[in-house]
Amino acid sequence: xxxxNEKELVSMAKPSEGSGGKTGTWRIKRPEIDYDKCTKCDxxxxxxxxxxxxxxxxxxxxxxxxxxxxxGVCADVCPVKAxxxxxxxx
Amino acid sequence: MPGEEEKxxxxxxxxxxxxxxxxxxxxVKQAKPTVLSVYPITPQTTMLEKLADYxxxxxxxxxxxxxxxxxxxxATIYGASLAGARVFTATASQGLLYMAEMVYWAGGARxxxxxxxxxxxxxxxWSIWTDNQDIMAMRDTxxxxxxxxxxxxxxxxxxxxxxxxxxxxVLMPMMLGFDGFVLTHTMERLETLDDATVDAxxxxxxxxxxxxxxxxxxxxxxxxxxxMDYKYKAKQAMDSAKLSIKEIMAEYNExxxxxxxxxxxxxxxxxxxxxxxxxxxxxxxxxxxxxLRQQGKKAGLLKITVFRPFPNEDVxxxxxxxxxxxxxxxxxxxxxxVLALEVKxxxxxxxxxVHSVIAGLGGRDVTPQQIEKLVEDCASGTxxxxxxxx
Numbered sequence: 001x002x003x004x005n006e007k008e009l010v011s012m013a014k015p016s017e018g019s020g021g022k023t024g025t026w027r028i029k030r031p032e033i034d035y036d037k038c039t040k041c042d043x044x045x046x047x048x049x050x051x052x053x054x055x056x057x058x059x060x061x062x063x064x065x066x067x068x069x070x071x072g073v074c075a076d077v078c079p080v081k082a083x084x085x086x087x088x089x090x
Numbered sequence: 091m092p093g094e095e096e097k098x099x100x101x102x103x104x105x106x107x108x109x110x111x112x113x114x115x116x117x118v119k120q121a122k123p124t125v126l127s128v129y130p131i132t133p134q135t136t137m138l139e140k141l142a143d144y145x146x147x148x149x150x151x152x153x154x155x156x157x158x159x160x161x162x163x164x165a166t167i168y169g170a171s172l173a174g175a176r177v178f179t180a181t182a183s184q185g186l187l188y189m190a191e192m193v194y195w196a197g198g199a200r201x202x203x204x205x206x207x208x209x210x211x212x213x214x215x216w217s218i219w220t221d222n223q224d225i226m227a228m229r230d231t232x233x234x235x236x237x238x239x240x241x242x243x244x245x246x247x248x249x250x251x252x253x254x255x256x257x258x259x260v261l262m263p264m265m266l267g268f269d270g271f272v273l274t275h276t277m278e279r280l281e282t283l284d285d286a287t288v289d290a291x292x293x294x295x296x297x298x299x300x301x302x303x304x305x306x307x308x309x310x311x312x313x314x315x316x317x318m319d320y321k322y323k324a325k326q327a328m329d330s331a332k333l334s335i336k337e338i339m340a341e342y343n344e345x346x347x348x349x350x351x352x353x354x355x356x357x358x359x360x361x362x363x364x365x366x367x368x369x370x371x372x373x374x375x376x377x378x379x380x381x382l383r384q385q386g387k388k389a390g391l392l393k394i395t396v397f398r399p400f401p402n403e404d405v406x407x408x409x410x411x412x413x414x415x416x417x418x419x420x421x422x423x424x425x426x427x428v429l430a431l432e433v434k435x436x437x438x439x440x441x442x443x444v445h446s447v448i449a450g451l452g453g454r455d456v457t458p459q460q461i462e463k464l465v466e467d468c469a470s471g472t473x474x475x476x477x478x479x480x
Binding site for chain 2: 011013
């Protein structure tokens with residue numbers, strides 16, 4: 001949210017990681033990547049609406065569970081069905 | 091013999107003839123914007139085609155971005171302007187309405203943009219001909235608004251709009267209205283300034299509104315505690331822009347030998363019957379005034395050149411105590427002519443009689459003789475509070 005600044009003509013906000021809290025706690029289902037099936041095609045990276053799937057040094061997709069809300073888009077778009085949605089409830 | 095100063099001024103001006111769309115395109119070329127975003131719509135299309143020509147031949151060194159809608163047109167140049175580019179676009183009618191959401195964003199974010207509006211009626215019924223309903227629908231968007239009477243004014247006001255909009259005291263987008271077909275496609279005598287004179291009046295824009303080293307989200311959510319303060323700043327800026335516009339126009343008059351102000355008073359000082367109008371038919375109103383004066387009737391015209399911010403003080407000074415007839419090419423349904431509302435508001439408390447006349451919607455022809463008849467009816471006491479010239 002914008003903080004009032006006398007000099008600003010338009011509201012501005014400095015986006016920063018986690019300024020809305022760790023939204024991963026909202027999740028009821030978590031995506032798990034099966035790296036044996038994963039072809040590193042990057043489809044999940046492209047489609048992740050929260051931009052929380054990033055590639056590691058070996059180009060493998062890695063999910064940041066602090067901010068993943070568990071929407072399941074990645075599992076749906078994965079062409080080799082390498083992502084499974086698991087219940088968070090124990 | 092012309093004086094030295096007059097000779098210098100003559101050297102600065104070249105005389106030719108252009109249609110309104112090409113006159114605006116030529117002014118834009120001279121203003122040297124670096125980003126243009128375009129989507130065609132009648133009657134402004136030939137202007138953007140001309141600009142595309144200028145870009146393709148290298149006469150204008152700008153990035154011309156073709157997008158899929160007017161909404162995206164304004165989104166594109168809104169960002170470019172924040173980043174420091176001089177930007178321009180043009181649209182009309184349905185295109186302006188489709189752009190409307192971004193019109194508010196650009197006004198609210200206080201970014202310098204120049205938009206030429208080839209004013210055109212709004213459907214239904216479908217119409218490509220002129221009236222002012224489109225530009226008047228945008229009156230509350232925190233954009234500065236001006237209307238041109240002829241091709242010469244369309245050229246001059248385009249140059250002025252860049253300078254006014256980018257002035258750091260103002261920092262507001264500006265739309266310039268000029269009547270579709272009546273001005274956009276009509277060839278008239280045009281005096282253009284030479285490039286060096288334009289360059290001196292309109293130096294390269296040298297500031298951005300965002301800090302690239304410290305990127306931020308623009309237009310972020312503001313809660314009830316802060317939202318209104320930004321709106322109040324826009325109100326203050328709009329109010330103080332009145333003075334800045336007059337100063338910049340005076341500077342332009344000095345170098346171009348023109349006589350611009352926020353309003354133009356045509357034989358209005360001693361008038362008993364005062365017509366108030368804006369846009370192309372102001373010329374017809376002047377012809378009507380001349381004819382009425384020949385018959386010994388004291389008629390005059392107050393032309394509104396700048397509609398936003400509205401020149402209340404000028405209207406009050408010139409119209410107070412006269413029989414006022416406001417010509418409107420746009421209507422606020424359930425209320426009154428849009429310009430008539432403004433004039434009545436400026437004259438509040440003065441007991442001045444204001445008649446609202448609605449005419450020329452959807453390009454219906456209005457002749458000087460019809461305008462003369464309005465004044466004659468006013469003199470004989472038969473002009474109603476509101477009349478539609480059907």
